[in-house]
Amino acid sequence: MNRLLETVSNISQFGMDFSPDFIIGIGGGSPIDAAKAASVLIFHKSTDTDLLFDNRGDTHITLFFVPTTAGSGSESTPSSILTVHTRKTKLSIKRRVYCEKAFINFRYTISMPYNITVSTAVDVLTHLVDEYMSAKSNIFVDKLVKIGLLGFSEILPMIQNEEFNECFREKIMILSSIAGIIIANTRTTLTHTMSYPLTYGKKITHGFACGLLAYEYLVFHKNKYKVDDIVSALGFANIVELKNFLKNSCPNIVCSEKEIYEYSNIVFEDKERLSMHPYEVSLIVL
Ligand SMILES: [Fe+2]
DSSP states (O other), X not given: OOXXXXXXXXXXXXXXXXXXXXXXXXXXXXXHHHXXXXXXXXXXXXXXXXXXXXXXXXXXXXXXXXXXXXXXXXGGOSOOEEEXXXXXXXXXXXXXXXXXXXXXXXXXXXXXXXXXXXXXHHHHHHHHHHHHHSTTOOHHHHHHHHHHHHHHHHHHHHHHTTXXXXXXXXXXXXXXXXXXXXXXXXXXXXXXXXXXXXXXXXXXXXXXXXXXXHHXXXXXXXXXXXXXXXXXXXXXXXXXXXXXXXXXXXXXXXXXXXXXXXXXXXXXXXXHHHTTSSSOOXXXXX
């Protein structure tokens, strides 16, 4: 299932016909995020997706989730990210939607193919990066991120060696949910904000889009102390080793100057997300 606004509206139409008490979202981040948004619309007996982007409360029908990927962490966040064709990107709904219960079991992820396994693992890493570098980070967040990064350092060799055994699946599943819990406190920041138009425009997975941007984001970031912290917590000798890990894990994507300009402008339309970065960023047109 995709995460299009139209899909959410269709689910709501379907649900309104028999007034369900709850929704069970099964799958990766897309169906779970679509279920969250649909739960709001069904509660309000509406198919109007504009309702998702206002700030009139967080009411929704009950949700249960069964994640079958280990990356989005959506089962433990209140966020729902939807694809908006008119804006050529993905946007976060304004409503905060938590599930009643999530059935987190790594056995549901064992049949994930190689590309999805790596992409979702890279997504977990970039969640931890964004959380640590966020304007909303604090001591609680930083401590949890450190636990996440140390855990990720244990599975790094498994990703590099394509050793996706049960031990790997269990660890990345738990790390994904931990990173999701932290997102509930910080939201994500620029790596993710920049990834949305890239995913939309180049049709690459979310995790890979974030992974392609993470190194440049860290190099650009002014808080070098925190950047060094991330590199060393992951067990890398220097940031170039992190760069090489990301380069080897993600596909090579080429963007034209016109595309970069278009994607950058989309990023700068999302003022709320830009405010998650700890200092002002500006768009420089060369
Ligand atoms: Fe993500």
